Amino acid sequence: MSEMTINLKVWRQESAAVEGEFQDYKLSGVSEHMSFLEMLDVLNEKLIKEGKIPVEFDYDCREGICGSCNLVINGKAHGPKHLTAVCQLHMRNYNDGDTIVVEPPRAKAFPIVRDLVVDRSSLDRIIEAGGYVSVKTGSAPEANLIPVGQDSANEAFDYATCIGCGACVAACPNSSASLFTGAKLAHLNSLPQGQPEREKRTVAMVDQMADEGFGDCSNHAECEAVCPVGISISSIAQMRRDYMKALV
Amino acid sequence: MKLDSNIPEGPLEEKWSRHLKDLKLVSPNNKRKHKVIVVGTGLAGASAASSLAELGYQVSTFCIQDSARRAHSIAAQGGINAAKNYQNDGDSVWRLFYDTIKGGDYRSREANVYRLAENSNRIIDQAVAQGVPFAREYGGLLDNRSFGGAQVSRTFYARGQTGQQLLLGAYQSMMKEVHAGKIKNYPRHEMLDLVLVDGKARGIITRNLIDGTINRFEADAVVLCTGGYGNVFYLSTNAKNSNVTAAWRCHKRGAAFANPCYVQIHPTCIPVSGDYQSKLTLMSESLRNDGRVWVPRDPKDERNPTDIPEEDRFYYLEEKYPSFGNLVPRDVASRNAKIVTDEGMGVGETGLAVYLDFRDAIIREGKEAIAAKYGNLFDMYENIMDENPYEMPMKIFPAVHYTMGGLWVDYNLMSNIPGLFVAGEANFSDHGANRLGASALMQGLSDGYFIIPQTVGNYIAGEEFPKISTDHEAFNEAAESSSKNLDKLLSINGDKTVVEFHRELGKIMWDKVGISRSKEGLEEAIKQIRALRKEFYENVRVPGDSTYYNKYLEFAQRVADFFELAELMAIDALDRDESAGCHLREEYQTEEGEALRNDDEFSYVSAWEYGGVNGKLETTLHKEPLNFEFVELKQRSYK
Numbered sequence: 001m002s003e004m005t006i007n008l009k010v011w012r013q014e015s016a017a018v019e020g021e022f023q024d025y026k027l028s029g030v031s032e033h034m035s036f037l038e039m040l041d042v043l044n045e046k047l048i049k050e051g052k053i054p055v056e057f058d059y060d061c062r063e064g065i066c067g068s069c070n071l072v073i074n075g076k077a078h079g080p081k082h083l084t085a086v087c088q089l090h091m092r093n094y095n096d097g098d099t100i101v102v103e104p105p106r107a108k109a110f111p112i113v114r115d116l117v118v119d120r121s122s123l124d125r126i127i128e129a130g131g132y133v134s135v136k137t138g139s140a141p142e143a144n145l146i147p148v149g150q151d152s153a154n155e156a157f158d159y160a161t162c163i164g165c166g167a168c169v170a171a172c173p174n175s176s177a178s179l180f181t182g183a184k185l186a187h188l189n190s191l192p193q194g195q196p197e198r199e200k201r202t203v204a205m206v207d208q209m210a211d212e213g214f215g216d217c218s219n220h221a222e223c224e225a226v227c228p229v230g231i232s233i234s235s236i237a238q239m240r241r242d243y244m245k246a247l248v
Numbered sequence: 249m250k251l252d253s254n255i256p257e258g259p260l261e262e263k264w265s266r267h268l269k270d271l272k273l274v275s276p277n278n279k280r281k282h283k284v285i286v287v288g289t290g291l292a293g294a295s296a297a298s299s300l301a302e303l304g305y306q307v308s309t310f311c312i313q314d315s316a317r318r319a320h321s322i323a324a325q326g327g328i329n330a331a332k333n334y335q336n337d338g339d340s341v342w343r344l345f346y347d348t349i350k351g352g353d354y355r356s357r358e359a360n361v362y363r364l365a366e367n368s369n370r371i372i373d374q375a376v377a378q379g380v381p382f383a384r385e386y387g388g389l390l391d392n393r394s395f396g397g398a399q400v401s402r403t404f405y406a407r408g409q410t411g412q413q414l415l416l417g418a419y420q421s422m423m424k425e426v427h428a429g430k431i432k433n434y435p436r437h438e439m440l441d442l443v444l445v446d447g448k449a450r451g452i453i454t455r456n457l458i459d460g461t462i463n464r465f466e467a468d469a470v471v472l473c474t475g476g477y478g479n480v481f482y483l484s485t486n487a488k489n490s491n492v493t494a495a496w497r498c499h500k501r502g503a504a505f506a507n508p509c510y511v512q513i514h515p516t517c518i519p520v521s522g523d524y525q526s527k528l529t530l531m532s533e534s535l536r537n538d539g540r541v542w543v544p545r546d547p548k549d550e551r552n553p554t555d556i557p558e559e560d561r562f563y564y565l566e567e568k569y570p571s572f573g574n575l576v577p578r579d580v581a582s583r584n585a586k587i588v589t590d591e592g593m594g595v596g597e598t599g600l601a602v603y604l605d606f607r608d609a610i611i612r613e614g615k616e617a618i619a620a621k622y623g624n625l626f627d628m629y630e631n632i633m634d635e636n637p638y639e640m641p642m643k644i645f646p647a648v649h650y651t652m653g654g655l656w657v658d659y660n661l662m663s664n665i666p667g668l669f670v671a672g673e674a675n676f677s678d679h680g681a682n683r684l685g686a687s688a689l690m691q692g693l694s695d696g697y698f699i700i701p702q703t704v705g706n707y708i709a710g711e712e713f714p715k716i717s718t719d720h721e722a723f724n725e726a727a728e729s730s731s732k733n734l735d736k737l738l739s740i741n742g743d744k745t746v747v748e749f750h751r752e753l754g755k756i757m758w759d760k761v762g763i764s765r766s767k768e769g770l771e772e773a774i775k776q777i778r779a780l781r782k783e784f785y786e787n788v789r790v791p792g793d794s795t796y797y798n799k800y801l802e803f804a805q806r807v808a809d810f811f812e813l814a815e816l817m818a819i820d821a822l823d824r825d826e827s828a829g830c831h832l833r834e835e836y837q838t839e840e841g842e843a844l845r846n847d848d849e850f851s852y853v854s855a856w857e858y859g860g861v862n863g864k865l866e867t868t869l870h871k872e873p874l875n876f877e878f879v880e881l882k883q884r885s886y887k
Binding site: 014015031033034035037038041042044045047048049051052053054056058059060061062063064065066067068081083084088090092113114117119120121123124127128129130131132133134135136137138139140141142143144146147148149150153154156157160161163164187188191193194 | 332373384420
């Protein structure tokens with residue numbers, strides 16, 4: 001089977017100021033080789049031809065690395081495929097006649113811009129609060145003066161691969177950004193370069209997360225289940241340990 | 249138009265250090281009185297913005313994405329070159345310089361390329377200090393791998409996500425300065441025009457993509473870091489939102505556009521599968537370290553690739569280029585893929601693919617070792633193609649990847665418009681006619697961390713900046729023309745969508761201004777581009793209006809600019825009656841099918857001056873001669 005007809009229920013909302021609703025669309029001629037976002041492109045081409053307003057959704061690289069796309073599909077952030085951002089999800093994961101519900105990631109800290117597009121600047125402000133090593137351009141020592149064991153480097157790398165999509169927030173019953181925040185903290189706090197600011201960084205980022213209106217973590221681990229790059233919730237445990245240490 | 253490259257005098261290895269001594273400085277107290285706008289927040293933009301802010305300037309940053317972290321530098325996979333010589337394999341600044349200028353087929357400036365090689369080592373130091381998790385050896389020191397066009401191992405990498413890690417390092421430095429109040433950051437803002445006052449760049453016009461408002465920002469200097477224009481081909485490895493609009497609008501205000509025809513076609517991408525295809529996915533060049541490229545010798549061979557015995561496999565790169573083998577530069581690898589598929593030896597459903605096979609590497613090193621090096625790339629491939637590359641050879645094909653051309657800049661990275669600086673892929677400066685792998689990250693960060701902060705200061709120190717307000721007539725004119733452009737596109741209300749036009753334009757470009765070009769094809773392309781552009785303005789349908797988030801309106805104005813750029817690219821390719829690097833003119837090849845340069849007549853940078861579009865693009869060619877004092881020009885050979 002190569003061509004399918006898909007029944008879509010897509011969230012439409014003009015802005016954060018007005019109420020939204022689901023709209024139904026029947027889309028035929030969907031190829032199993034299409035990516036999910038290409039299927040939405042095809043829907044939009046059809047809507048434009050019909051004189052209707054296309055569905056807005058965020059995307060950019062379509063390679064699973066920029067973190068722009070973040071749709072909730074049938075209630076699951078990034079859809080059914082494990083370790084896969086929605087731009088890398090292909091229609092071969094669906095069957096002819098399927099009904100697919102498409103929603104934005106919903107959280108108080110992610111106000112809706114339009115349709116499936118949300119404002120995730122709250123995540124930037126968490127990084128702004130302390131997600132860096134304060135090193136000025138030009139002041140760095142020779143690179144190999146800072147040896148980092150292969151295991152620590154690999155661990156730091158695993159946490160550093162967070163793409164900042166916010167799926168963890170969408171999946172969390174408390175709309176917590178703990179996995180996002182924990183990942184950046186675990187990346188920097190596990191490297192020698194990150195030690196001088198470790199406590200300050202941890203407190204600043206965790207407090208900023210609360211200020212933005214994200215909830216707290218209650219160990220549901222839904223975040224880890226949907227994370228397209230497989231960030232482990234052990235980062236959250238480390239974040240909590242570091243936070244407690246910083247306060248005593 | 250006056251084009252002075254401002255290359256400092258003196259021996260090659262002393263040019264930059266002497267220049268640094270001569271550059272004028274702005275005192276710490278005065279820096280905070282000057283505003284600098286940085287447009288684009290990729291490697292070049294984020295590194296320039298954070299470095300300028302650390303120095304004390306008031307910096308504003310603009311990007312079209314919802315976060316500065318999402319610029320397309322994030323997608324760079326393989327690595328970043330530096331002349332550290334940690335491998336003790338004979339590397340040096342000179343060798344990195346030489347490989348880069350040779351890789352660019354001698355169509356770049358010696359002085360710029362040497363400076364790039366000099367800066368390379370400091371970039372690694374800077375990134376490591378920021379916490380960029382590069383790959384390491386067991387002893388905790390940095391690891392390297394090999395890349396195309398070099399016989400030393402000088403590429404630093406973070407698995408297949410080096411661009412992501414370097415960009416996050418630069419982005420985090422930038423956010424540190426946002427927190428300190430030194431940078432005001434404007435995401436989801438698209439630059440629509442450059443504002444000139446008394447002939448100098450003094451501000452920009454942007455559109456707030458969320459509410460559609462047209463906004464004005466004034467400054468003493470503008471640094472454009474808006475990336476490349478590969479999306480003129482519609483299908484490319486660029487992000488969907490990558491575009492030429494900011495650079496093109498500067499070109500329309502008088503900035504020369506240099507070498508527009510130099511486009512890099514990357515040899516290892518996932519092939520096209522259907523008409524709905526929206527973009528192409530790159531598989532890192534690093535795969536060619538262990539993967540062997542081949543096609544069946546017999547075009548009619550329909551056996552499963554794993555059943556084809558060694559003697560029936562044509563390892564065409566290894567056979568033709570025994571010393572570089574699968575690690576020839578990108579232009580050579582792409583061109584040879586086209587040659588074998590043109591001869592009917594291509595594989596896959598469309599015949600437009602070749603194999604990249606890891607069988608021998610897996611036998612030699614084991615599946616685990618290969619997974620450790622390329623695991624994420626193999627997963628990405630399997631996700632898209634639904635085939636397991638540990639068992640079946642990958643199918644790959646060339647795709648548009650990087651544009652060496654861009655706005656013309658002098659040695660200070662300033663365009664011919666005073667106060668307009670251009671960095672990263674958006675400028676033309678360092679890669680000549682072909683960029684070597686792992687050199688884009690190096691150039692973006694060299695420009696942003698180590699050149700722009702010095703040269704912008706030199707410019708500011710040497711100029712007077714009469715106070716202007718954003719009510720100035722120049723701002724009014726630019727803001728009004730930006731609004732009018734959008735209204736015009738919305739008012740056409742034709743039958744064809746923006747995407748349909750873009751796809752058609754892309755096909756013309758790929759067929760006639762792509763991997764190989766001919767006089768006849770280019771002349772045909774120019775006619776077709778003009779006709780399609782005319783139809784676009786008569787028959788495009790842009791939905792909605794300009795007062796809210798409207799992605800297809802953004803696309804429409806970007807495609808409108810691509811239509812003009814496309815013609816310029818074809819004109820430039822037609823003017824260049826030679827082959828050089830990625831620019832292969834079918835009429836100019838060696839007997840062995842390699843690019844045949846004509847150094848006597850074409851050893852120059854073509855810098856085009858915009859003259860308006862009236863049915864056809866009016867443009868004037870200015871030539872900046874390339875003088876080679878330190879390297880001897882040779883026919884490139886990778887045999």
